[in-house]
Amino acid sequence: YLTGGHGELAVSGRGRDETERTKLLRKLTDYLGFELKTLSSAQGLASAIPDDAAMVLVLGPQAPFFDAEVQVLREYLADGGRVLIALE
Helix, strand or coil, X not given: CEECCCCCCCCCXXXXXXXXXXXXXXXXXXXXXXXXXXXXXXXXXXCCCCCCCCCEEEECCCCCCCHHHHXXXXXXXXXXXXXXXXXX
């Protein structure tokens, strides 16, 4: 899962540069056998990480996460989940 809603790198991309980055990320995840999905507050990030999540990627957020989102990510990590956070 790739977080969304905070100005991060998005699955759909934003502009030419972001689209190229997204294409590379999608190629890599496809090659490794993973499906790339978006996870934002609207899709449940503030309540729970989906059971089918192999990893949650937070790639270059430009705005803070909501407290509920941070708590969900902390619980996911405490339960053995994997999170990759890339900051610019």
